[in-house]
Each structure stands twice: as structure tokens, then as C-alpha cells.
Amino acid sequence: MLVGGEGTRLRPLTYTTPKQLLPVAEVALLERVLTQLAAHGVDEAILSLGYRPDAFLEAYPDGSAAGVALRYAVEPEPLDTAGAVRFSAGADHLDDTFLVVNGDVLTDLDVTALVAFHRSHGALATIALTAVDDPSRFGVVPTDDEGRVETFLEKPALGEAPTNRVNAGTYVLEPEILDRIPSGRRVSIERETFPALVADGAVYARYDAGYWLDTGTPQAYLAANADLLNGRRAMPPAPEARSVAEGVWVIGHPELDGEVEPASLVGDGAVIARGSTVRSSVVGAHCRLDPGATVEGSVLLPGACIASGAVVRGSIVGRGAAVGPDCVLEPTCVLGDGTVIEAGAILRDARVPAAAGVEG
Numbered sequence: 001m002l003v004g005g006e007g008t009r010l011r012p013l014t015y016t017t018p019k020q021l022l023p024v025a026e027v028a029l030l031e032r033v034l035t036q037l038a039a040h041g042v043d044e045a046i047l048s049l050g051y052r053p054d055a056f057l058e059a060y061p062d063g064s065a066a067g068v069a070l071r072y073a074v075e076p077e078p079l080d081t082a083g084a085v086r087f088s089a090g091a092d093h094l095d096d097t098f099l100v101v102n103g104d105v106l107t108d109l110d111v112t113a114l115v116a117f118h119r120s121h122g123a124l125a126t127i128a129l130t131a132v133d134d135p136s137r138f139g140v141v142p143t144d145d146e147g148r149v150e151t152f153l154e155k156p157a158l159g160e161a162p163t164n165r166v167n168a169g170t171y172v173l174e175p176e177i178l179d180r181i182p183s184g185r186r187v188s189i190e191r192e193t194f195p196a197l198v199a200d201g202a203v204y205a206r207y208d209a210g211y212w213l214d215t216g217t218p219q220a221y222l223a224a225n226a227d228l229l230n231g232r233r234a235m236p237p238a239p240e241a242r243s244v245a246e247g248v249w250v251i252g253h254p255e256l257d258g259e260v261e262p263a264s265l266v267g268d269g270a271v272i273a274r275g276s277t278v279r280s281s282v283v284g285a286h287c288r289l290d291p292g293a294t295v296e297g298s299v300l301l302p303g304a305c306i307a308s309g310a311v312v313r314g315s316i317v318g319r320g321a322a323v324g325p326d327c328v329l330e331p332t333c334v335l336g337d338g339t340v341i342e343a344g345a346i347l348r349d350a351r352v353p354a355a356a357g358v359e360g
Helices: 029-038 053-059 080-091 111-120 175-180 189-199 218-229
Strands: 044-049 068-074 098-101 105-107 125-131 165-173 203-207 212-214 242-245 248-250 259-261 264-266 277-279 294-296 311-313 328-330 346-348
Touching: 029 068, 029 098, 029 105, 044 053, 044 080, 053 068, 068 080, 080 175, 080 189, 105 165, 111 125, 111 165, 111 203, 125 189, 175 189, 189 203, 212 218, 218 264, 259 264, 264 277
Parallel strands: 044 068, 125 203, 248 264, 259 277, 277 294, 294 311, 311 328, 328 346
Antiparallel strands: 098 165, 105 212, 125 165, 242 248
16 A cells, blocks of 8 residues: 655645544544455555654554554655555565555445456456546546556646546556566656556556545545535444434534534544534544634544634644634635644635644
8 A cells, every 4th residue: 555655735734644644534544445445355455655654653553454454664765656566565575466555545446346357357457447527637547448458648638638537546466567667766657657568458447436535635635524424425434433413423422512513523522612613524532612613614633622703614723733712714724733823813725834843
């Protein structure tokens, strides 16, 4: 699993926490990806680490997550996607068909069907495809009627893509591919490895209409949380969550004296004071909303505090951050861990770094 990136689009949150360890409805993104894979029989994963590998080791000291055994491959330097695959898989001497998964994508992809398709076609590589509205932001993958990939176009110009079916970030690969990836340098699987294999007619692709979301931007991160709460994904928002009203979920024992409206999740130990309002939001464990505070379409990470009269809309508030009285945060603000926003401040689409001295 590729989890080595710095998550630059989600800064300042990722200055202190790697993207894959950020919670989505109170469960780490990595664990959500692993849970999906485990449902299709995956019981072991190699994490290709680069940025802040210590955080993963600390998060999973027993070497497992979501019922999946973890092994770690820490890149000595950034090797890009294919380089990371060779480094991780080669170090483990893989000698059978294996999966490669981008660790920042949430999906209901039918991995079992993808592997079966791969084997039935005798492919060296098979790419999962999804459909998007704007393929210019992705690797576009046109195929023939048998599913054989005809070309691989990485981020074509707007309006020039031959199809809206794009690389979904999940691959089934044969170990022979590792010998096709040069060692000791950065190699992109999208720009170098796959195009070379396509020229040999060895790459197939399978479209899957299931849920798919690249969580790498603040807007997408908010959407990932919302999709678990508004029913777009037909599953409970978290394993421990229980419904206390239509569209309202809680974990553990929060204090719900204020108004909590659909579609929302409130974490263990959070305090929603009388006169405050939560709407279509995730309020993390041990957060606090003072009387008169309003949080709408937002995510509060654990320990965040919203003071009286403050309004937070379409924003992400980092761990332990404090939004002062009568502040207004409008879409799409992202506050780093431990940030303090002074009383009366009005912010829109702001990025506020973590407080000095705050560590991940």
C-alpha cells in the first residue's frame, strides 16, 4: 500500500499527522482502506512509507490494523509510485500475484472481481477504473472491447480525454513486473511503467461503478466524512457508532445538551452545550461546543473547542484547536492542530498552521 506522500493539499493538518492517519468519521483513513481490503480476503499488507514513518509505527505498535497484519518498508528517499512498489515488494521477495493500493482512496471496489478478471485474461497488470466528471485531473485509460488497455494518458488537457474512465489507484500485478522497474531512482508507475507495458499489450483494465473518492483535498476530505453520514455509502459511519435519532450518530458517551441535527456524528466525551447547534458535521472525541456555537458541514478533530457565538461552516478544525467567541469560519478553512483563533476573527478559505510546539 502506497502511503508515503506528504499530503501537501491537506496542509496544515498533515504537518503533524500523515494523511492516511487522519480520521474519517472517527476512524483512521488507513483503517478504512484496510477494512475494505480485508473484506476481500487480504490479511497482510506492506506499507510503503516515506513521510513520518514513525507515526505509523506509533499508531499500530502491534503490527496490525483492521484485522490486517502490517509490514513496513521505509524508503530511504522518495522513489515515486513504481519505485516504491519495487522497493517494498522486492524487499519482501514477492513471488505471487499482488495488489497495489493508493492509501488515500476510499472505495467500495470489488477487489475479488478485479483479481478474477486479471487472472482470466492472463494479464501482467490490471488497473481498476472508475468514472469521473473531469478526467483531466487523472490518468485516463481507454480500452478495447476485451479490456486490454490501448494507451495510458496521464492528466490530458481539459476536453481532450477519449473517455471519462480513469485510473482508480488499485492494481493487480504479477511479480515479473518488478524486473521492469529500474532501481535506485524515482519511477512513476503512471507515466513510465504502465505506458511501457501497454506497448507490449500486457495491461488490462476493469471498470467498477462502486463508490470511489480520492480524499486528498480539504473538500474531498469533508465529502468523505459526509458520505458516511448522509447515506451515500450504505454502512454505519463507524464500527462503534450507534444511532440516537434519524441521521444522528454517537460514539461512546458524549453530552448532547444542544441541538444535533442530521447528518452528524459526535464522538466519545464530546460536550455539545445547551444552545449550541451541530448540523451535518463530525464532532470528534472530547471536543466542546459552548452555548451559542454553530458547526455546520464541518469536521472537528478530537479535542477541538468552539466558543460561544462562533460559527464554523464547511471547515476542518485540527486536534486541540480553539475557535474564539464570535468567530466566523467560512468554507473552506483548515486549522492546524492546537491553533487558537482569537475572538471575533472572520476567516474564509484560510489555512492556519499548527500552534508552535505541537507535535503529531
